[in-house]
Amino acid sequence: MKAMILEAIGMPLRPVDRPNPLPGKGQLMLRVEACAVCRTDLHVCDGDLPNPKLPLVPGHEIVGIVEAVGEGIAPSRVGQRVGVPWLGHTCGCCSFCRSGEENLCDEPQFTGYTRDGGFATHVVADADYAFVLDSQADPVALAPLLCAGLIGWRSLKKAGDGKKIGLYGFGAAAHIIAQICRWQGRDVYAFSRPGDVAAQRFALGLGAVWAGGSDERPPVALDAAIIFAPVGELVPAALKVVRKGGRVVCGGIHMSDLPAIPYALIWGERSVVSVANLTRKDAEEFFPVARQADVRTHTKTYRLVDANAALDDLRAGHLSGAAVLIP
Ligand SMILES: [Zn+2]
Numbered sequence: 001m002k003a004m005i006l007e008a009i010g011m012p013l014r015p016v017d018r019p020n021p022l023p024g025k026g027q028l029m030l031r032v033e034a035c036a037v038c039r040t041d042l043h044v045c046d047g048d049l050p051n052p053k054l055p056l057v058p059g060h061e062i063v064g065i066v067e068a069v070g071e072g073i074a075p076s077r078v079g080q081r082v083g084v085p086w087l088g089h090t091c092g093c094c095s096f097c098r099s100g101e102e103n104l105c106d107e108p109q110f111t112g113y114t115r116d117g118g119f120a121t122h123v124v125a126d127a128d129y130a131f132v133l134d135s136q137a138d139p140v141a142l143a144p145l146l147c148a149g150l151i152g153w154r155s156l157k158k159a160g161d162g163k164k165i166g167l168y169g170f171g172a173a174a175h176i177i178a179q180i181c182r183w184q185g186r187d188v189y190a191f192s193r194p195g196d197v198a199a200q201r202f203a204l205g206l207g208a209v210w211a212g213g214s215d216e217r218p219p220v221a222l223d224a225a226i227i228f229a230p231v232g233e234l235v236p237a238a239l240k241v242v243r244k245g246g247r248v249v250c251g252g253i254h255m256s257d258l259p260a261i262p263y264a265l266i267w268g269e270r271s272v273v274s275v276a277n278l279t280r281k282d283a284e285e286f287f288p289v290a291r292q293a294d295v296r297t298h299t300k301t302y303r304l305v306d307a308n309a310a311l312d313d314l315r316a317g318h319l320s321g322a323a324v325l326i327p
Pocket residue numbers: 038039040041060086147148
């Protein structure tokens with residue numbers, strides 16, 4: 001197999017050849033068709049998340065074809081298309097797992113962080129945490145659904161049922177969630193980096209009713225806002241534009257420190273919540289919704305060996321939609 005590996009925090013990924021991984025008990029070995037690049041990959045490579053496996057193959061938005069199965073998995077699954085997300089394994093027995101909150105598991109494993117991921121031609125994954133995907137669909141279009149879509153969906157659920165939804169950071173997650181909001185009959189208010197007219201135009205093209213800079217105020221008070229950008233200063237900005245009782249959802253796994261805020265900003269029963277990881281139930285809900293809403297992902301493809309360029313473009317904000325690696 002070929003893979004792009006992170007050998008040390010802060011270093012560029014390096015291409016390597018290694019033997020194909022062998023599927024263990026309950027596992028699948030996939031030939032990777034496409035793997036999208038997520039902001040969390042940047043956080044892993046930059047050392048914002050503690051103790052990654054090293055050396056590591058990043059990547060947790062994997063679409064692939066089952067090539068081999070481990071003990072306990074039906075051989076008939078060979079040839080099936082599956083998706084592998086960030087949540088790679090949970091313990092199944094901690095209080096969170098037992099109460100349906102496996103996203104908060106005390107001993108989880110994460111794809112492309114604590115185990116090898118999909119910036120590679122081949123990868124192994126636990127069969128219980130891989131989702132069967134449409135064999136007729138375009139694997140490149142599916143890949144961003146595996147994290148941008150799933151985490152976006154979980155964030156949207158946390159935002160509640162309000163009609164007016166703000167989205168801060170109009171990248172991979174927001175461009176999917178905007179399409180779902182529109183299908184649900186909600187109004188999307190898109191906030192980009194100040195002056196990023198291209199991002200605002202992209203948002204309006206996907207059905208946002210208003211787009212502006214994160215320093216701007218929309219014409220109405222919002223029911224909820226979801227922050228996908230990893231910028232703590234956006235929390236008070238979002239609190240200022242949600243109504244009384246409104247909610248601000250932080251959808252990213254890492255965010256710069258939140259600034260001190262006057263209590264008046266959170267007064268009126270406004271709340272701030274974070275979203276951690278995903279559950280398999282989120283995926284059961286989300287993939288049918290994405291299909292019904294006819295979500296179209298906007299992607300820019302890169303060769304596997306150009307993974308560093310994809311990461312750089314994401315870091316620089318040069319993407320409309322999602323970067324996807326094709327091994
Ligand atoms: Zn991700």
